[in-house]
Amino acid sequence: CVSAPQMSNSTNNFYALSQSFSVSDIIVIATYFLLNLAVGIWSSCRVSRNTLSGYFLAGRDMAWWPIGASLFASSEGSGLFIGLAGTGAAGGIAVAGFEWNVIPGPSFWWREDQNLSGCPVTAVVRLHKDISTTHIILHLTDLYSGALFVQVCLGWNLYLSTVLMLVVTALYTIAGGLAAVIYTDTLQTFIMIVGAIILTITAFNKIGGYGNLEQVYSMAVPSKIIPNSTCHLPREDAMHLFRDAVTGDLPWPGMTLGLTILATWYWCTDQVIVQRSLSAKNMSHVKGASILAAYLKMLPFIFIILPGMISRALYPDSVGCVDPEECVRVCGAEVGCSNIAFPKLVIELMPSGLRGLMIAVIMAALMSSLTSIFNSSSTLFTMDIWKKHRPQASERELLLVGRIVTVILVVVSVVWIPILQSANSGQLYVYIQSVTSYLAPPVTAVFTLAVFWKRTNEQGAFWGLMVGLVVGVCRMVLEFGFAPPRCGVVDSAPAVLRGVHYLHFAILLCGLxxxxxxxxxxxxxxxxxxxxxxxxWWTITEEPQREIPLQKVSSVSHRSSQGENIHTTWNKTNVIM
Structure with missing residues (x-):
């Protein structure tokens, strides 16, 4: 816990940073919000928000370019702007592997082909309800980062920042549904890329170009260190993508096989991704969106990770702090301040007006991720859990339940903040990926077997998920029970926790x-x-052997009756093994 005087110093530090904002910054931020609101209202009016198809699937009439932009914006979010830059500042470029591992593309396309043919509303066809709660849990990890940025830049209280943004985003999502989410994501993608390019060019000019990055980063040592320790020194392998299999912070076996397991879960089964693809006009638009998103995912290495390393090189005493008292003074956390790398760069380098643009960029990323989380999680609960217990529920009731679930998620998100504050040595991105490593591998294993092995049945999928979930939760409890030690403190965690990297654990859990x-x-x-x-995979081209074949709901005609069609087709196609 942070004492009252310490928290006061931290708040004063944040307040001092916020004093550098000008009227032009406020105008830029206000303009962004007005533009965002206008796009949200316009997109909400394009489809009916009072049908399941209009609210949850945007009328199934979306083109490839807004879907691709939305896939990118949703996968980035404020968690990646803050977390990627922070992990880059702490350990170097290896974290780029998380952005570049998008290799399950063909499987992803095929997966969407099956979903489009049957027209379900959620990602769960053969796996069904068993994994819905896992998806919802994994979607509650992107909130702390956006609030942290606002706290650093504007000096607002962390809880106040979170609650305000949650309320605004929840109202926005409840009113507009998926169509509003996708089109505003497109606007936010453009803003994020433009802002990141400006910041990156400014940062490289500050250090004299890319050629000087390795040298200045290697000398980024804080003035206040812990005696008889080396945690203040930058990693010697900071410029290496592949790290040692045993001693590396991101070991290469985990970054290849382990990360592929997590990427398969995210790009092939995660509701945020799949729901956007289900809104496409046809398979050509799904594939085009996937390709656009894959190209956009190449950009964060240049525009987020490298600026994070530059931030540590320019401000080693704050971004690279290791002394607990100093870290509390700088960012309010004892475990480190690498998470402030990106906002620190914005505050110190960007001139008036552009500083406001960068705040709009982070808020755009946060709002994109929050709208995705709220819309997708409410869809999962409504169609996979509520409808299971109330199969005769009317369309109006299901829409009401979806909106109520969004409100509940807001409350749960606020409760989750204290856990995020002390997680994983202050590296937010490490926290996000480690939690994913404990919960996602069972879903990947069941999904892969269900697709490629016809013998997989309901009982096998259920018990596989249950065993995997129990083992993963046990590891997660250990992780929170034995927080990473501060610099210079002896680690008391059991060997099974520190001796098995979370990416290696993902491989073992998937195999189990x-x-x-x-x-x-x-x-x-x-x-x-x-x-x-x-x-x-083996039955994809088989002719149906039933009297009533699966029917595809038209994405062009009969818009007004699509809500009813979704009910009918979902009941026909939602057959688990």
């Missing part, structure tokens, strides 16, 4: 889940041919 699914599936009756028709 696959074994459980295989054994249980072989010991129980196989699924019928009707249950696996058009839902596995």
């Amino acid at each position: 889940t696959a074994i459980v699914v295989t054994i249980v599936s072989l010991l129980t009756p196989p699924p019928s041919q009707e249950q696996v028709h058009n839902l596995t």
